Amino acid sequence: MLGQPALTDKAACPAQFEIRPLLSHESLEALWKMLESRYLGSFFTSWVWIGTWLRTLPPGLTPNLLLVSRAKEPVACAILIPRSIPRMLPGTVRQLHFNSTGDPNVDCIEIEHNDFVGECDLLPSFLQWFSDECRIADEILLPGVSASISLRRDGLLHAARCAPAFANRELRSVKNGTGIAAGFGRNTRQRLNKSFREFERAGSLRIEEAQDAPTALAYFEALKLFHIRHWNGKAKQHAFRRRYFEAFHRELIGNSFASGNVQLLKISAGSTVAGYLYNFRHGNCTYAYQSGFDYTDPGLRPGYVSHALAMDRSALAGGEEYDFLAGDNRLKRDFASQEYLMSWHRFSRRRPRMRLEATIRAALRR
Numbered sequence: 590m591l592g593q594p595a596l597t598d599k600a601a602c603p604a605q606f607e608i609r610p611l612l613s614h615e616s617l618e619a620l621w622k623m624l625e626s627r628y629l630g631s632f633f634t635s636w637v638w639i640g641t642w643l644r645t646l647p648p649g650l651t652p653n654l655l656l657v658s659r660a661k662e663p664v665a666c667a668i669l670i671p672r673s674i675p676r677m678l679p680g681t682v683r684q685l686h687f688n689s690t691g692d693p694n695v696d697c698i699e700i701e702h703n704d705f706v707g708e709c710d711l712l713p714s715f716l717q718w719f720s721d722e723c724r725i726a727d728e729i730l731l732p733g734v735s736a737s738i739s740l741r742r743d744g745l746l747h748a749a750r751c752a753p754a755f756a757n758r759e760l761r762s763v764k765n766g767t768g769i770a771a772g773f774g775r776n777t778r779q780r781l782n783k784s785f786r787e788f789e790r791a792g793s794l795r796i797e798e799a800q801d802a803p804t805a806l807a808y809f810e811a812l813k814l815f816h817i818r819h820w821n822g823k824a825k826q827h828a829f830r831r832r833y834f835e836a837f838h839r840e841l842i843g844n845s846f847a848s849g850n851v852q853l854l855k856i857s858a859g860s861t862v863a864g865y866l867y868n869f870r871h872g873n874c875t876y877a878y879q880s881g882f883d884y885t886d887p888g889l890r891p892g893y894v895s896h897a898l899a900m901d902r903s904a905l906a907g908g909e910e911y912d913f914l915a916g917d918n919r920l921k922r923d924f925a926s927q928e929y930l931m932s933w934h935r936f937s938r939r940r941p942r943m944r945l946e947a948t949i950r951a952a953l954r955r
Contacts, residue, residue, distance in 0.1 A: 602659040604711060606718040608669060608725070611652050614643070624665060624707035631702035632871035633733070637850045639668065639688065639706070641841045642698070647833070650690055657711055665707030671726065676946060685719075685726040689733075697831040698838075701733040701754070701914050701931055712738055716936060720744040728937045733915070736930035746937040746947050755925035756912040760904035769900040769924075777923040781897055784890040792859020796898040799853040802846040808853040809842055812865035815881030828879060838867075838879075854902075856895040863891035866899050873909040875899070892920050900924070 611617060621636045632638060643652060650670055657665040672691040673681040688703050689696050705711050712734070719729050720742055734740070736751050759772050770778050788794055799805035813829055820827035829835055842851055852868040852875070864882030868875050877899070882891035900911045913921045915931040922928075937947070 599659070604664070604708075604714050605658045606715060606722075607656050607658070608653050608723070609656060611654050611668075614640075617643075617654065620663065620666065621706055624663065628665075628707050628709065629872050630704055630706055630709070632850060632869040632874070632876055633700045633702050634667075634688070634704055634706045635850065635871060636706075637841070637845045637848055638700075641837060641845065643668070645833070645837050645840050646690070647695065650692075650695075655687075655705075655715075657705065657707065657715075663707070665705035665711055667705045682728060683726045684728045684730055685723075687729065687731045689730065691730060694831050695833050696732065697828070697834045699733065699915075702735060703731065703733040704735075710738075712740060713742075716740060716742045716745065719936070720938075728935055731934040731936075734932050734934060736932040740932075740934055740936075742936060744939065746939055748935045748937075748947070748950070749932050751930045751932045752915040753917045754913065754915040754929050754931045755917075755921040755927070756910055756929065757900065757924055757926045758910045759926045760900060760909050760911060762904075769897060769904060772926065773923065780890065780923070781893050784893045787889055788858040788861070788863060788891075788894055790858075791861040794856070794858045794863075794894065794898065796895075796902060797855045797857070798902070799846075799855075802843050805842050805846050805851065805853040806839065808855055808865050809838065809867060811855075811862075812853075812867055812879065812881035815864055815883055816879070819882065819884050822884075854895070854899055856891070856898055863889075864895050866895055868899065870903075870908070873907065874912055875903040875908050875910070876912045876914060878914065893923075896920065896924060 612620065618636060618640060621639065625635060646652065653669045653671065655667045655669045656663055668688050670686045670690050672684045672686060674684060674691070676682050684691055688700055712731070716729070721744070731740070741747055757769070757772075760769065762769065762772050770781055773781065785794065799808050813835070817827050817829055842853070845851055850870050852866075852870055854866040854868065856863045856866070862883060864880060866877065867879040868877055870876075877896065880892065880895070882895065884891065903911055913925060
């Protein structure tokens with residue numbers, strides 16, 4: 590994998606940003622994969638995710654290419670989707686959505702670790718360019734960005750929300766033969782060992798990975814049923830409530846399974862199915878994206894057993910990180926070695942209308 594340009598090269602050749610009509614699917618795929626091969630980003634900026642997203646977008650949206658170049662050579666790119674929306678005051682606000690649409694019925698797939706594909710650390714420069722030179726929009730929205738990236742800009746109004754996220758970045762301990770549980774706290778180990786014993790009353794625990802796309806889609810369907818039943822039972826909204834969510838992931842699994850980036854796992858003990866995991870693999874990281882567990886017996890912890898087995902499996906396959914992504918629960922806190930933040934940003938021009946809206950929103954929050 591090629592390294593990134595030296596800092597002196599970057600200083601001599603500042604990044605140039607340009608918004609242009611989207612290339613043909615084939616040309617964009619070639620450009621995207623070339624940048625991916627030079628700079629390893631996250632799964633959510635890979636062509637597997639972005640290409641699926643572009644193929645499945647509903648009609649009426651107009652994606653544009655945001656191209657970043659140095660010395661006329663492309664070093665990064667992203668997708669911008671324009672959207673004009675009515676808001677508090679009369680008239681509309683012109684927005685640009687970064688690798689997203691602004692429509693909750695589509696953005697329900699929840700991009701995280703959002704960034705450019707290609708050269709890293711370009712978001713601050715992009716925001717400066719948007720503030721100083723881009724005149725086609727009033728706002729830029731950046732969902733699912735790592736909060737470790739400093740994005741505040743004095744020339745723009747800024748609103749953000751953050752969510753805790755969790756990851757275990759110590760999977761290499763499994764390679765040493767100790768197993769992932771060895772790195773957990775005493776109480777977590779006790780809960781996990783108890784869960785293993787309870788499940789093994791029904792038979793030996795096993796974890797099975799789908800080996801072809803039809804099996805993966807069958808696991809996904811079974812996951813869906815467990816997932817919906819659990820969240821309906823808690824009278825809470827589930828991930829499948831919007832049709833695009835399932836359509837996107839069926840396309841992703843069906844057309845990208847052969848890439849090795851998509852992982853569907855079935856966890857069972859004897860004839861008892863504990864649940865299913867839907868994970869992504871990218872580089873040395875496994876992303877725990879979605880799950881469906883059988884919570885019929887409230888005394889069992891199928892999530893603990895399933896993720897522990899999946900983490901061991903990932904580590905033994907060479908993985909070094911298991912990312913639980915955004916959202917907070919007891920399992921994530923017990924299994925993670927690190928907590929971090931994911932953030933969703935809106936940057937607005939300092940125009941009278943935008944200032945007034947910001948003042949109204951602040952007053953409503955208070």
